[in-house]
Amino acid sequence: AQSVTQLDSHVSVSEGTPVLLRCNYSSSYSPSLFWYVQHPNKGLQLLLKYTSAATLVKGINGFEAEFKKSETSFHLTKPSAHMSDAAEYFCVVSSDSNYQLIWGAGTKLIIKP
Amino acid sequence: GAVVSQHPSRVICKSGTSVKIECRSLDFQATTMFWYRQFPKQSLMLMATSNEGSKATYEQGVEKDKFLINHASLTLSTLTVTSAHPEDSSFYICSTFFRTGGDYYEQYFGPGTRLTVT
Numbered sequence: 001a002q003s004v005t006q007l008d009s010h011v012s013v014s015e016g017t018p019v020l021l022r023c024n025y026s027s028s029y030s031p032s033l034f035w036y037v038q039h040p041n042k043g044l045q046l047l048l049k050y051t052s053a054a055t056l057v058k059g060i061n062g063f064e065a066e067f068k069k070s071e072t073s074f075h076l077t078k079p080s081a082h083m084s085d086a087a088e089y090f091c092v093v094s095s096d097s098n099y100q101l102i103w104g105a106g107t108k109l110i111i112k113p
Numbered sequence: 114g115a116v117v118s119q120h121p122s123r124v125i126c127k128s129g130t131s132v133k134i135e136c137r138s139l140d141f142q143a144t145t146m147f148w149y150r151q152f153p154k155q156s157l158m159l160m161a162t163s164n165e166g167s168k169a170t171y172e173q174g175v176e177k178d179k180f181l182i183n184h185a186s187l188t189l190s191t192l193t194v195t196s197a198h199p200e201d202s203s204f205y206i207c208s209t210f211f212r213t214g215g216d217y218y219e220q221y222f223g224p225g226t227r228l229t230v231t
Contacts (some may be wrong), residue, residue: 100162
């Protein structure tokens with residue numbers, strides 16, 4: 001069975017400093033992994049996805065994530081946080097069928113001015 | 114990318130009434146749609162998988178008689194919350210997917226419907 005764990009429920013960083021949102025997954029096969037962002041009162045938006053191509057995946061708004069099979073991790077990073085990055089971030093892994101998604105609990109990113 | 118719409122975006126209803134939420138795929142045919150609910154400050158919880166022309170598949174613990182799903186066409190799935198109660202107040206999100214290449218799929222989400230039951 002697949003599962004995903006987001007290690008931090010809240011992450012607080014100052015504007016202009018790096019962002020690290022941690023995600024570990026469990027899967028019995030090579031999964032597809034995604035990061036979604038949800039701004040307050042807005043719909044979900046796909047940030048980036050990993051589907052067994054390059055292990056370092058670049059997404060929108062300067063975010064990127066690295067798939068590390070040995071560590072079963074898919075952490076999300078950004079070199080310099082912006083106030084507009086404040087949102088809820090979800091790490092997601094695909095199920096066996098590859099179209100059903102297993103969701104992490106979410107990490108709330110707080111940006112301090 | 115694909116566009117999924119939901120209507121209404123917000124609805125307030127009285128306890129005991131029923132509410133219908135529509136989910137439409139605007140520029141492609143969706144044989145399968147997913148319905149999620151999201152409580153405040155929590156992650157998404159899959160409620161059911163809706164398949165065009167057949168019965169929906171409900172996740173464990175979701176009452177199929179309370180959350181009626183109809184997927185009568187390739188572009189429309191509806192979720193009806195029957196005899197709504199305050200504990201049904203939540204954010205309901207639909208999604209669908211299509212194949213992006215090989216064995217990989219990408220999901221697209223509707224903007225969500227915020228239901229408040231008074």
